[in-house]
Amino acid sequence: MELNQVRILIGITILTGLAILCVITLLKPDLGKVGRAFLALVVSLFAWYFLHTLSFYLSRFWSSPSYTVGSLAGVAVILVGTTLYSFCEYFPEGTEDKNTRKRILFMAFVAICLAPLTFSKLWISNRGAGATVGPFFYMTSGWVVFAAIGGVVLQIRKFQKTKDPRKRNRILRLLTAILVHVTITVFFSVVLPAFGSWNYFFLGPASAVSGLALVIYAIQFHPLLNLRAAVFQIGLRLVLGLFVCTAIYLFLTYIVSFRDSARFTWELAAIFSLFFLAGLVYGSSIHRRLENRFFPRGISMEELIVNVFLRQTTGAYISLEGLLREMLEPVVQRFELTRIFAAIANHEDGLVFYEVGDNPNELKEIASRLVFSRLGRERRLPKELVEEGDRLFLLDEDASIPFRKKTNFTRKYARLVQRTLDFRTRVVQLGCRVVMPLVLQNEVCGYLLLGDKLSGRPYFENEIDLLEKLRNPFAALVRNHIYYERIQFLKNRAEAELRDLKSIGSSNREIIHQTIGNRILVYRSSLMEETLNHAKRIAPLSRPVFINGETGTGKELIALLIHEQSRASENFVPINCAALPPSLWEDEIFGHVKGAFTDAKTNRSGAVERAGKGSLFFDEIGEMPLSMQAKMLRLLQERQFAPIGGRESVRAECRFIFATNRNLEEAIRRGEFREDLYYRINVFRIELVPLRDRQEDIEPLIKYMLAAFSAEMNSPVAFIAPQAMRAFLDYSWPGNIRELENILLRALSTAKGPGLSLEDVPEIAKETTKVRSTQSSAWEKELSPSGGGSFHEIMDACALRVIRSALDRSGGNKTQAAKLLGIRRSSLEYRLKERKS
Numbered sequence: 001m002e003l004n005q006v007r008i009l010i011g012i013t014i015l016t017g018l019a020i021l022c023v024i025t026l027l028k029p030d031l032g033k034v035g036r037a038f039l040a041l042v043v044s045l046f047a048w049y050f051l052h053t054l055s056f057y058l059s060r061f062w063s064s065p066s067y068t069v070g071s072l073a074g075v076a077v078i079l080v081g082t083t084l085y086s087f088c089e090y091f092p093e094g095t096e097d098k099n100t101r102k103r104i105l106f107m108a109f110v111a112i113c114l115a116p117l118t119f120s121k122l123w124i125s126n127r128g129a130g131a132t133v134g135p136f137f138y139m140t141s142g143w144v145v146f147a148a149i150g151g152v153v154l155q156i157r158k159f160q161k162t163k164d165p166r167k168r169n170r171i172l173r174l175l176t177a178i179l180v181h182v183t184i185t186v187f188f189s190v191v192l193p194a195f196g197s198w199n200y201f202f203l204g205p206a207s208a209v210s211g212l213a214l215v216i217y218a219i220q221f222h223p224l225l226n227l228r229a230a231v232f233q234i235g236l237r238l239v240l241g242l243f244v245c246t247a248i249y250l251f252l253t254y255i256v257s258f259r260d261s262a263r264f265t266w267e268l269a270a271i272f273s274l275f276f277l278a279g280l281v282y283g284s285s286i287h288r289r290l291e292n293r294f295f296p297r298g299i300s301m302e303e304l305i306v307n308v309f310l311r312q313t314t315g316a317y318i319s320l321e322g323l324l325r326e327m328l329e330p331v332v333q334r335f336e337l338t339r340i341f342a343a344i345a346n347h348e349d350g351l352v353f354y355e356v357g358d359n360p361n362e363l364k365e366i367a368s369r370l371v372f373s374r375l376g377r378e379r380r381l382p383k384e385l386v387e388e389g390d391r392l393f394l395l396d397e398d399a400s401i402p403f404r405k406k407t408n409f410t411r412k413y414a415r416l417v418q419r420t421l422d423f424r425t426r427v428v429q430l431g432c433r434v435v436m437p438l439v440l441q442n443e444v445c446g447y448l449l450l451g452d453k454l455s456g457r458p459y460f461e462n463e464i465d466l467l468e469k470l471r472n473p474f475a476a477l478v479r480n481h482i483y484y485e486r487i488q489f490l491k492n493r494a495e496a497e498l499r500d501l502k503s504i505g506s507s508n509r510e511i512i513h514q515t516i517g518n519r520i521l522v523y524r525s526s527l528m529e530e531t532l533n534h535a536k537r538i539a540p541l542s543r544p545v546f547i548n549g550e551t552g553t554g555k556e557l558i559a560l561l562i563h564e565q566s567r568a569s570e571n572f573v574p575i576n577c578a579a580l581p582p583s584l585w586e587d588e589i590f591g592h593v594k595g596a597f598t599d600a601k602t603n604r605s606g607a608v609e610r611a612g613k614g615s616l617f618f619d620e621i622g623e624m625p626l627s628m629q630a631k632m633l634r635l636l637q638e639r640q641f642a643p644i645g646g647r648e649s650v651r652a653e654c655r656f657i658f659a660t661n662r663n664l665e666e667a668i669r670r671g672e673f674r675e676d677l678y679y680r681i682n683v684f685r686i687e688l689v690p691l692r693d694r695q696e697d698i699e700p701l702i703k704y705m706l707a708a709f710s711a712e713m714n715s716p717v718a719f720i721a722p723q724a725m726r727a728f729l730d731y732s733w734p735g736n737i738r739e740l741e742n743i744l745l746r747a748l749s750t751a752k753g754p755g756l757s758l759e760d761v762p763e764i765a766k767e768t769t770k771v772r773s774t775q776s777s778a779w780e781k782e783l784s785p786s787g788g789g790s791f792h793e794i795m796d797a798c799a800l801r802v803i804r805s806a807l808d809r810s811g812g813n814k815t816q817a818a819k820l821l822g823i824r825r826s827s828l829e830y831r832l833k834e835r836k837s
């Protein structure tokens with residue numbers, strides 16, 4: 001084959017390879033870092049091989065000892081490849097595809113510029129046996145030096161720009177690696193030959209440099225870890241890469257060794273192209289498969305964020321704890337963590353914790369202290385504190401210690417800075433590895449503390465990058481949640497205030513006495529009016545009605561009203577589920593036929609039959625045994641029943657009304673009430689407001705009852721003294737109207753004069769009045785600075801008092817007490833626990 005043909009062949013091969021490379025890059029720009037590094041290597045190695053063989057061929061052609069020059073040129077090209085790769089790293093992170101395109105196009109451009117030079121006659125000078133290089137060799141070397149210096153300079157500039165200690169570390173290591181790389185290359189290709197040792201020139205530099213290129217890559221990819229760990233983690237990749245390179249290299253050398261004439265053939269060119277393409281394929285697909293096989297990534301960052309966001313935008317409302325669970329469980333899985341701990345400040349300045357794994361108790365305390373120190377008066381923190389003190393800490397790394405230098409800022413905010421440092425030290429001692437502060441616009445929402453990995457390996461830089469990227473979305477989710485809760489809180493408070501205003505307005509309203517059967521329902525409040533209107537509206541419909549309200553609020557009376565409004569001429573059959581023994585349930589409700597059991601001497605109709613077309617009222621439905629609930633469900637679904645022992649089923653035509661003072665949703669969660677039955681009975685729901693929330697009804701009720709009971713008891717009491725009325729108004733009436741009836745009866749039975757005085761009021765109803773008269777002096781004492789205690793201690797004491805009083809009012813029920821205060825139950829418990837400890 002003619003030399004010109006060879007040149008054309010080689011030129012076409014290289015240009016085709018590069019064109020394929022460009023096309024693949026443009027079409028498929030998402031080659032990973034490993035893919036790109038391997039591409040750089042493969043391109044460099046083939047270029048080297050090509051030059052080496054070419055020089056061998058040329059040396060034969062011109063009978064010149066320039067064989068080794070090709071090696072030198074080859075080494076130079078490898079250097080270009082690897083340096084270019086590091087050079088390409090300079091392009092700032094942006095959209096991945098744009099950068100990848102830029103990088104590869106840049107590499108292609110330089111390689112295309114180099115390609116013609118390498119097989120130019122001027123590359124090798126044949127001026128005598130000793131002279132080995134020609135002018136173009138220096139030119140190419142110039143390219144190499146330019147690329148190396150350019151890469152180094154750009155890395156240094158990048159180093160100056162970035163403040164992130166981890167990125168600075170990474171650049172330093174990269175620069176060191178380039179330096180070592182250059183030194184070794186110079187040693188093998190320049191120093192050794194200078195001493196006349198050309199024997200190693202051919203093999204040594206090439207393998208040394210390709211090995212080094214991989215090490216550079218490895219260090220770039222995992223710059224955060226100490227080298228020992230790096231060897232473990234990337235060992236496989238390293239071995240794999242070296243193996244591939246060495247195999248290609250040996251194979252080609254082997255082929256060349258057969259070619260005494262060193263003639264290029266189409267066959268060799270085809271192998272060359274084939275390997276070139278194999279390199280490309282490896283970069284894009286085989287690599288990914290190997291990577292997935294040996295280094296499974298688990299859930300990706302994108303998936304993680306998208307999942308959480310999707311959950312937030314499309315899912316139903318969840319508690320803050322639920323949100324934290326959804327956010328952090330994938331993190332625990334992705335990083336295979338032994339433990340994770342989250343402390344989040346909620347909208348009441350309380351804290352919500354979430355943890356997985358065994359976390360020492362002290363962590364809670366330390367994290368709480370730090371979060372509270374960050375909340376500040378306005379929650380907006382100095383920018384420097386957030387930038388430095390609230391960046392992502394990698395606790396094992398000295399480089400990530402915040403505030404290492406003394407500045408005006410550290411002096412001004414000495415306490416905050418010290419607290420940050422103390423926190424860091426203590427948390428490291430407690431075995432935490434990473435601290436992820438959740439910060440948005442200088443506002444700290446909380447902290448995430450990540451423990452060790454199950455594997456015991458350190459956190460790698462790509463993982464830290466991932467956590468860094470998750471920080472903002474996590475903070476946004478948490479903050480949105482907190483804002484949402486705050487809005488809910490304000491909304492509830494506004495509604496409560498509106499209700500109060502309404503009730504104030506309604507104190508001038510007319511008192512209504514509504515007759516229901518032989519009973520009288522008395523009210524004045526608009527709340528009660530609304531409830532009754534609602535009851536009247538649904539009365540004509542035949543669907544089940546569910547009345548919920550505290551004990552003694554008048555549920556039965558409302559059930560009766562509904563019956564009166566629609567089926568007055570029919571029967572109203574009440575069943576008190578709490579009073580019925582389990583064995584009698586079925587008989588009571590469905591009745592029995594004669595002979596159904598030993599004592600069944602005659603037919604007995606059950607409640608359903610007795611109700612006929614009227615109303616069947618199940619009071620305290622929450623007490624119905626589970627076995628009976630199943631039968632009840634069937635009755636409601638099929639509207640058919642059969643008396644015990646009866647063969648024929650009878651149609652149930654009555655209207656069902658249910659009432660309870662229990663929280664049925666809670667009972668369902670505890671497995672005490674069937675969910676399907678709940679949905680069957682909860683068709684029309686009536687909520688009865690407790691008496692303490694409709695204070696304006698107390699006075700009319702008392703006046704009505706006073707008149708009724710006095711007449712009944714032949715008592716001379718005709719009015720009620722203002723102090724006694726005040727005591728009644730102040731009392732919380734946990735037993736509602738029934739309790740009011742009882743207390744009035746007791747008061748009347750002891751009253752002596754014509755009016756009911758404060759002395760006649762039973763002690764229990766006077767408690768609030770007593771508390772109030774003694775309260776002010778005790779409070780004053782406690783609140784006065786001379787009483788001792790810091791501001792925070794006094795505030796804590798106040799909070800505790802308010803909580804205790806709410807607990808008293810709710811009869812010790814924490815959920816109720818939290819509701820009264822408009823805070824979350826967890827916050828209430830936290831305050832109580834905090835006080836105890």
Ligand SMILES: Nc1ncnc2c1ncn2[C@@H]1O[C@H](COP(=O)(O)OP(=O)(O)OP(=O)(O)O)[C@@H](O)[C@H]1O
Pocket residue numbers: 519520521522523549550551552553554555556557558619620659660661701737738741
């Ligand atoms: N608005 C009212 N006016 C007059 N009396 C009322 C009023 N509301 C309730 N009562 C009386 O209070 C007592 C308790 O009422 P009722 O039995 O209907 O309450 P309940 O909520 O069903 O109680 P429980 O949950 O204990 O079954 C009854 O004597 C009832 O007449």
